[in-house]
Amino acid sequence: MNYRRNLYDKRISQEVVGDLLGEEFKGYIFKIMGGCDKQGFPMKQGVLTSGRVRLLLHRGTPCFRGFGRRNGERRRKSVRGCIVSQDLSVINLVIVKKGENDLPGLTDTEKPRMRGPKRASKIKKLFNLGKDDDVRSYVNTYRRTFLNKKGKKVSKAPKIQRLVTPLTLQRKRARIADKKKRIAKKKSEAAEYQKLLAQRLKEQRDRRSESMAKRRSKLSAATKAPAASA
Structure with missing residues (x-):
């Protein structure tokens, strides 16, 4: 059964019940974040169409990075609208609500947040420290240990910036x-x-x-x- 048909005519940022996509997604609620067609053209938020359009985009806007362009230069680029259609080959979804069963490789493992703040003032804000407290000992709370290529156990912590x-x-x-x-x-x-x-x-x-x-x-x-x- 083609469960993708249940996503047709829905827009980006619209929530979808996981029961429509299969039994393994029962109880889940997903949010459509984007997608692209077989030729690689991405969907763009705010373009209310299901097909391709050519828009005049400037550097920094979604769907156009603009590397190698002059300052202020705009280019006409092909993008897809924000409405899901049958031409899409990839649809990006985000889990809003977890369902009954775990998804293997996605929700069955917990990955701790490895990257903490580097700036001294933000470390103080995170741990509710005062002006005279030393922040260097608190960085060790998110110091990570791992094995390098030689098999040696090493540890790494971010270098504190703006440390007085x-x-x-x-x-x-x-x-x-x-x-x-x-x-x-x-x-x-x-x-x-x-x-x-x-x-x-x-x-x-x-x-x-x-x-x-x-x-x-x-x-x-x-x-x-x-x-x-x-």
Whole structure:
């Protein structure tokens, strides 16, 4: 029996009773999250059709990653509508409510969450820590141990980011002191330059006034000479 027919004409984000898909899914409630057809064109939320359409998409929108495109460039891409039809080869479902029987490989095994937060402030928020508490010991709660390729047992925990330690505070103080030193050096160099510039301008004015005085004395001597001969 083709249970897929029970999903026809349903939309993305619509919930489906698992009894329609088979006896093994009795009691389950699924949610349609998407799908694609035999040619690989994906379904897109908000497109109210059961067939393919060509949409002008920009980078970052669903169904178009846009790698290698210019900033703001849009491309016309083929996508399927959000309504399930017989052309689909894959339909993605999410379990909303668990049923009576376990699904082998899906609900019969529990996988613990291995990845915890890395940022120090988020670790403090997770464990309700204060400002002065050390977060490094709390990361070990989600440290995982496993066997590497050589068969050796190793453990791994995320590296804490933005961790405030005496070394980071020392580096911050050193950066601030270096910045103040650079500012003071620039100010002293600017003051020396202004002083040297004022000195050069004064020397230039003195030379100009001296040359003007010599020129005036030559002109006065030249005007006195014809008067004496007459």
